Amino acid sequence: MAMRVMNFALGPLGRWRPFAAVKWRHMRRTFATNPDYIGQDPYSSSGRDPYAPRRRFDQGGERRPRRDEEDFSGSFEGSHRGRPPLTGGGMPDRMGNLGQNLRHLNWEEERLVTFQKNFYNEHPEVMSMTAEQVTAAYKALSANVEGRKPHPRPVMSFDHLSLAEDLLQSVRSSFDTPTPIQSVGWPTALSGRDMVGIAQTGSGKTLAYVLPALVHIAAQPSLSPGDGPIGLVLAPTRELANQIHSEVVRFTEGTRIRSTAVFGGVPRYGQAADLRRGVEILIATPGRLLDFLEAGTTNLKRITYLTLDEADRMLDMGFEPQIRKVVSQIRPDRQTLMWSATWPKEIQRLARDFCREDPVKLTIGTEELSLNPNIEQQIEVVGEYEKRDRFMSWIKSVAADETKVLVFTETKRGADSLCRELQYQNLSANAIHGDKEQRQRDRTLFDFKSGRCNILIATDVAQRGLDIKDVAFVVNYDVPKTLEDYIHRIGRTARGGAKGTAVTFFPADAYTPDMIRMARAISKAVRDVGQVPPKELLDLGGSRR
Known part of the structure; x- marks a missing residue:
């Protein structure tokens, strides 16, 4: 009779147990308590329990996205466990070593397609402008042009x-x-x-680079099997990437130019299929694009038209290492366009590194972040206990006729709470923030843009990148932390030369240093565009000038 030989190990309470039982008991305890292993199966070779719930939570209660859902393209709200690794300085590197396996390309050995850059035929009326007329036109446009001459003459009509x-x-x-x-x-x-373009939000800069991109791409040789895109637009957030893609689709309908947008927060399979089929223009956030480049799904060897939109925002979010990795995969003789709302030293450094020769630097207004004078700013100084009632009374008076209102709150919980109360009052409202799944966020934005819902409550995930031209009111239900955030928030209205109104509910009993600083900053911003701040706000800031 054969005997079964078993290995034993010292288990709990000093009792000898079969080694396998002790081993699996220890592994179960590890997978149950270590947040790095939550939702994984110690018995499976892959480490992933196929029956584990799809919504996993870490020790702090925040939802942890699945691997195919990780948001490398928005605010820190959706990042993995909320603790991105730090780089050598400045903002955290939110994607760690993503892109480190990219192959270094020797462009002298690559077989590159010959391409054309110059497509501009100057209209006779523009060509006949004198130097004095050009200077007067720049002054009327509040435009300042620098860089290698000759500087372009402005076109004052679409017919030009x-x-x-x-x-x-x-x-x-x-x-x-x-x-x-x-x-x-x-x-x-x-x-x-x-070129480097510096302009305030809502100035129409998306079309300023999309239209030349379409002309540029249409004139290039057709894509061959295995070719990557010809035009690339890098954007900081998935909302902005989606918005740019919508504009491209609108202008390429009925043409041979295909486009797609790739970004985190959604499964990559559909995006990968588009890239494998081939697209002429690609709109992408840095993290998801690097993911596809490492996987060999696409390449950037055909890119001859590169655009960096909201470049200052991408640097604020810590994307500089990823942007540099992406650009290293693009041929150096490309055409590069950078667009930003400000001109800090970090943007100047990127411009020197990415642009060839001496780029044209175009500034509309000032290089500092400035307010749109078409926005009427209303500051309501209220006590915290009465803010909700004042807000509800105000929004009922403006939202009854289906006017679009965008409301900003500080927290996700606050956005959901305010949304529920508005819905209870039979108002058409939805909320959007980092805890919402991408499909739900897309549906909410579509409903708001189409008018099915006329009130959108958002955290700062919507602070930049939303271009909805008919937003009549922007409301700061909670005061933003910085003046830059304030300017970007209220810049969601008065888009493309329209008029708009921004309403801010400022706490009357907030005497913290941050609130006093914001009271002074907002008062100055209101005065800078020729408007008068309320007496109560001046009192809070300690200024009665």
């Missing part, structure tokens, strides 16, 4: 652009006349020159 009539008709449906950033940006970009 030699474009296909169907494309011009689409542009005319969005704007009556070119905005200042478009008047100078279009001839610069169409000429094939590198």
